[in-house]
Amino acid sequence: MTEATITPAMLSTAEVARAYREAKAKRAKRAALLKHVFLIVTSLIMIYPLLWMLASSLKPDNQIFGDLGLWPREFQWQNYWAGWNALPVSFTTFFWNSTVVTVLSVIGNVISCSFAAYAFARLEFSGKTIWFALMMMTLMIPYHVVLIPQYLLFLNLGWVDTYLPLIVPRFLAGDAFFIFLMIQFFRQLPRELDEAAMIDGCSPFKIYWAIIMPLSLPAMATAAIFSFIWTWEDFLGPLVYLNDMEDYTVPLALRSFISSDGVSQYGPMFAMSILSILPIILFFVIFQRLIIRGIAMSGLK
């Protein structure tokens, strides 16, 4: 045993230190509470419009405006039925059209962009840096700048009023964002895997197919999800290329609601709006981890 004793002075120092620590913890707690209040209020404001739309989709037209409430006094479910058949063509067709365009676009995007990304991330070829720079530059090009010549091209090919102008570009790796996202992911995979596979007798295509693809499922899923969401929401493309209501995708059909001469059909319109974003919300709920990681990883959009 040592001779050390605890003096009253030391005791009081310890007291002070403890009080200080407690005060600090208390302050931190209060700060955290404030933060939560701020965040909760902000997030309520953020989703209020969506909830309001959901509520309005179930209200009779005369109760929609000026009503801030999120709980309909009476649930008017027939808004959905009415909306579904409100236009000369039923929404069954629009949803089917959107599904066709979206599924094919997603497939095209994932295949063609992963090809390009694989070339940029894993293969050596002359001119690679230049192509890479050009690819990155296309990220900046607004769709509006290429829209007119593309339109004229597709017009000459007789593709206007078909889905080809919306789908074929997706098979040509039209969206550099996805290429970039996949490059970022591929680069994280150790190169020695490719080399081991080369020694194991793999061709570049086999390496892509048997090594890189299976190991990049999260990136592929992320790309597929984003590509789904953007294609599903796409408005300008269908607006330019589709003129026949039979061919409309869901967003174009929705616009017909507001342009169909002022007939007040707000309930049904909101009902269809809700249905139009439902697939996106579902995807988001299911895949939000992948989506959020994808954003952080690629740092884009």
Added chain:
Amino acid sequence: MAAVTLSEVRKAYGNVAVIHGIDLAVNSGEFLVLVGPSGCGKSTLLRMIAGLEEITDGTIAIGDRIVNDLPASQRNLSMVFQSYALYPHMSVRKNLAFGLVNLRMPRDEIDRRVAEAARILRIEELLERKPRQLSGGQKQRVAIGRAIVREPQLFLFDEPLSNLDAELRVQMRVELASLYNRLGTTMIYVTHDQVEAMTMATRIVVLNKGRIEQVGTPYELYNAPANLFVATFIGSPKMNVLAGTAAGGRAEIAGLGMLDLPGGISADGQISIGVRPEQVVIGAGDLTVSGTITLVEYLGSEVFLYVRLNSGDTLLVQAPGQSQYKIHDSITLGINSKEAHYFNGMGLRLG
């Protein structure tokens, strides 16, 4: 016939040359170790042999076939990587079989080879696991297994043990050596660790800055290093080097005295005299010097003494494990001229 022949092999990345004309013949069935400091180009050289890196100039032949333009998979070799490079999404069995399946080998032959490799490496119970469920040593075994199932004519290893902890490294070293004895296949093994090189190699190639410094058996490299670089690189702890001036069969070592050069060594001007720690005698020698102990490293079987000489040089000395030296003790040391190594002003071995 040589298993692998390199002639005038060069490699440059852009304008930066990293391998400067290597000539080397690897004998059939030998365990050749490429050793050298980090960044000297060992991996690059090995990867050029493997076909993973293009050759800027020169030729590489495996057997009697020039393989400069042959893809890696057709060179009939296997490689074990430092990071193991196991396919993370495949079971151990699939990892082992992958290359064989690519060769369209019959199913039962694949099964036979996988089972055989698993038995040799004692990984039979691991066959259905994924790589992430394996320890470092187990991964290493699987990586070696993947190399041996192909029954190649040449094995390449790139620092395969450097990711393992010290104990496992020693164990795997022994296992690799016994695998070599069992298979008798030509092996080229890259390491920066000279102990690994000395213990496993039948022949060692010492590489420095993209050039070969010396090729020889571990015995030759240790006892007759061709130059100062090899002399100080091989052997642990390092050889002591003293600067001197030679004239008329004698050398004056700055601040310490004169040493008669052994017969057969004639030199004039600047020379370096190298003495391994175990060759410094405690007591008098051909040249006797005195100094003070500045550090004692006790290893049990022996003791290393760092002795500061009056000239300012520090000499590292190996003493028996039982000796009772303490720091600050004065000590007298001797250097015998026959046991020292001599290098000329360019660092090349004399005699």
Added chain:
Amino acid sequence: MLRFFRRNFAGYAFLSPWLIGFFLLAIGPILASLYLSFTKYNVVRPPQWIGLDNYFYMFQMDQRFWKALQVTFSFVVISVPLKLIFALGVAMALDKGIRAIGWYRALFYLPSILGGSIAVAILWRQLFNYDGVINSILRLFGGDGPYWLSDPKYSLWTLIVLAIWQFGSPMLIFLAGLRAIPQELYEAAEIDAAGPVRKFFAITVPLLAPVIFFNLVLQMIEAFKSFSGAFIISGGTGAPLDSLLFFTVYLYNEAFSFLRMGYASALAWVLLLIIALFTAIAFWTSKYWVHYENERG
């Protein structure tokens, strides 16, 4: 020769879909657009070369062009900084392992994903209606809301609010950036008795500068490109009184409502140059305020 072919074959094979797309759908159209911008072209009759006339007309006579520029610039200059400030603020509140961070992150990000949809644009139109939700809320506080949609003084604000509402993706990027700032720096600053404001300006901002820069460039480009919100809310025309005449809306109408493809192409090139110019300015000024960690000196 053989060696050259083999070395490049695989790379170009995998790149080929992109290469075709690049020439046919990106570079080709950009050059075609340049050519068309020197012509008069209405699709029916072949393009007719008129030299720089489109550009002369644009800069000297076309009031709507200047109006579109003004509207677009106002939108970019107001919405982008507000969005970034908001994104950074929320990201900082979310930083440092707050509870339920996953929920907040998801809720804040959701609008970004829906923001481009027509459904949300339609919703926005109703929210900002004279007797819509926004004005009802203002009335609760005793205010009297304006005619957001039909008063040109206010209409742009509906779109600015819509843009800010989508602060989610810059927020996520900021969050990732904040995570990368070593905690020890804040601790060291605390030992040096730095307050929160000082810590923010002395540590957070400089270390986050590359991320801020990145977000700025990205959001600026996005803002210049934005279309569907303005198109839907203005009923496709840029109304009221062209106060929502975004450059993209003007371009679309010139091309596809009036079939003035030549003139619209000239507008497209101006848009491309503006975006390129802004990006270049951002990059050029960045060396004065963005310091990357791995840079020396």
